[in-house]
Amino acid sequence: MIEIIDLKKSFADKEILKGITTSFEAGKTNLVIGTSGSGKTVFVKCLVGLLEPTSGTISYDGIDFTALSQREKKSIRTQIGMLFQGSALFDSMTVEENVMFPLNMFTSMTAKEKLSRVNFCLERVNLVGANKKYPAEISGGMMKRVGIARAIVLNPKYLFCDEPNSGLDPQTSLLIDELLSDITHEYKMITIINTHDMNSVMGMGEKIVFLHQGFKEWEGNNQQILDTDNEILYNFIFASDFLKQLRKGAGGAIKKD
Amino acid sequence: MTFLNHFGKYLLMLRDMFTRPENFYMYWKELLRQMNGIGVGSLIIVGVISLFVGAVTALQFAYQLGSTFFPEYLIGYIVRDTMIIELAPTLSGLVLAGKVGSNVAGELGTMRISEQIDALEIMGINPNGYLVLPKISAAVIIIPPLVVLSATLGIFGGYWAAENYGISPTNYQKGLLYLFDPFNVVIMTVKSVIFAFVIASVACYQGFYVKGGALDIGRASTRAVVFGSILVIVFDYIVALVMT
Ligand SMILES: Nc1ncnc2c1ncn2[C@@H]1O[C@H](COP(=O)(O)OP(=O)(O)OP(=O)(O)O)[C@@H](O)[C@H]1O
Ligand SMILES: [Mg+2]
Numbered sequence: 434m435i436e437i438i439d440l441k442k443s444f445a446d447k448e449i450l451k452g453i454t455t456s457f458e459a460g461k462t463n464l465v466i467g468t469s470g471s472g473k474t475v476f477v478k479c480l481v482g483l484l485e486p487t488s489g490t491i492s493y494d495g496i497d498f499t500a501l502s503q504r505e506k507k508s509i510r511t512q513i514g515m516l517f518q519g520s521a522l523f524d525s526m527t528v529e530e531n532v533m534f535p536l537n538m539f540t541s542m543t544a545k546e547k548l549s550r551v552n553f554c555l556e557r558v559n560l561v562g563a564n565k566k567y568p569a570e571i572s573g574g575m576m577k578r579v580g581i582a583r584a585i586v587l588n589p590k591y592l593f594c595d596e597p598n599s600g601l602d603p604q605t606s607l608l609i610d611e612l613l614s615d616i617t618h619e620y621k622m623i624t625i626i627n628t629h630d631m632n633s634v635m636g637m638g639e640k641i642v643f644l645h646q647g648f649k650e651w652e653g654n655n656q657q658i659l660d661t662d663n664e665i666l667y668n669f670i671f672a673s674d675f676l677k678q679l680r681k682g683a684g685g686a687i688k689k690d
Numbered sequence: 691m692t693f694l695n696h697f698g699k700y701l702l703m704l705r706d707m708f709t710r711p712e713n714f715y716m717y718w719k720e721l722l723r724q725m726n727g728i729g730v731g732s733l734i735i736v737g738v739i740s741l742f743v744g745a746v747t748a749l750q751f752a753y754q755l756g757s758t759f760f761p762e763y764l765i766g767y768i769v770r771d772t773m774i775i776e777l778a779p780t781l782s783g784l785v786l787a788g789k790v791g792s793n794v795a796g797e798l799g800t801m802r803i804s805e806q807i808d809a810l811e812i813m814g815i816n817p818n819g820y821l822v823l824p825k826i827s828a829a830v831i832i833i834p835p836l837v838v839l840s841a842t843l844g845i846f847g848g849y850w851a852a853e854n855y856g857i858s859p860t861n862y863q864k865g866l867l868y869l870f871d872p873f874n875v876v877i878m879t880v881k882s883v884i885f886a887f888v889i890a891s892v893a894c895y896q897g898f899y900v901k902g903g904a905l906d907i908g909r910a911s912t913r914a915v916v917f918g919s920i921l922v923i924v925f926d927y928i929v930a931l932v933m934t
Binding site: 504507508510511517524535 | 709712713715716723800801804805806808809811812813814815816
């Protein structure tokens, strides 16, 4: 379990996260949602230690991550897989080399084993035949998928995905969601996914944390979210009139016109 | 930020390179890749410049000595020593401060901005160790031989120019062997090792800590070249002062 207690983060005098307390369980797909600029990326980067929180504690399975030295953090990090919002693929390496990189660094598998593991992961993100291409030669959506393949190649215990399906078509999006949900359940991973894709929210939101203006505005699951009486959340999920109409028909808690 | 702040951060960057590699083979591969980029990638520019500088040195001295009674073979002697002591290391240093400095700062800056360095860190890899150390080591390993090559080509350039000017090749060769002091080669080597370290480490520092966007990568590259070049000249002076 990852537990976060009163996490705060400021840049200069601007406070982005204003005290967030929540926890993420293993074997569940945990979603962090919020409008663009609400601090989802900052939140996840604090969790993995890329940004130093201003205050608050983060613990991984009981270990206080914020109190660890750089070297001790490294041992937790080898169990972390992360997809960055901008993919962060290594430019100088091909798709195959990118996904193989963690295997090369941290395992003593044979070349053949590594290649078959890489191909397995690339297949799971529905990306075959691009092995020898460089990141500059593939589309943004393809880069995302390579990023996901690289994040899961070592079967991490903790998986962080910053907007895994922004920029993907609905079909591939669904496939990626299914993949993330499957591996989370299969390997009892702690998966944390930033998203503002409502399909993902409804499809795999076993735990949803809604960030708004630096606070945790709401928390629940995809069953509860439809019946929310939180007005800010309501406006966030039913952003379009079309959705509001649908919801009215279904008889939700908040009726607006 | 003040100079001291930067210098402190620079020293920390150097200190943090030295952790146990996560995987020796991967570090070795990266070292070879950098040696190839820095060494092979700079062969042509260093070679061409050295040939011509040697040629020009020979011509200039031949011209200056033309109306005096100095013996012809002095041309070979002068070209040899100026190339070895000063021109080969310093000119190569300046050329490489431009080429390698901008290249390294640009590569690291791009990796920083596009979060590739963060990605390494998340994997549990020490980015200083995996990115900075191989670059600095590659420079220190490959630049001294490049400087030796530069001196050699400069002497050849001088030979060719002197012959065209009408100086007999036998006299030039005699000059090359005249009063040869092996210590000059030591000076050349010391200079080239120091220059290599300065160029690569300054460029790594500029690239590694880039903040902002694509424009800042360009600025970091420029700073790498400017500071690298200035430091090459400063250290050239310091080495000359200490060793001669
Ligand atoms: N390094 C930084 N320095 C200063 N401010 C920052 C920095 N990183 C993020 N911010 C600010 O923090 C706020 C939240 O940014 P963040 O990237 O976390 O948003 P987000 O929820 O991920 O948005 P999106 O959905 O568009 O990705 C923004 O206002 C941004 O300007
Ligand atoms: Mg974001």
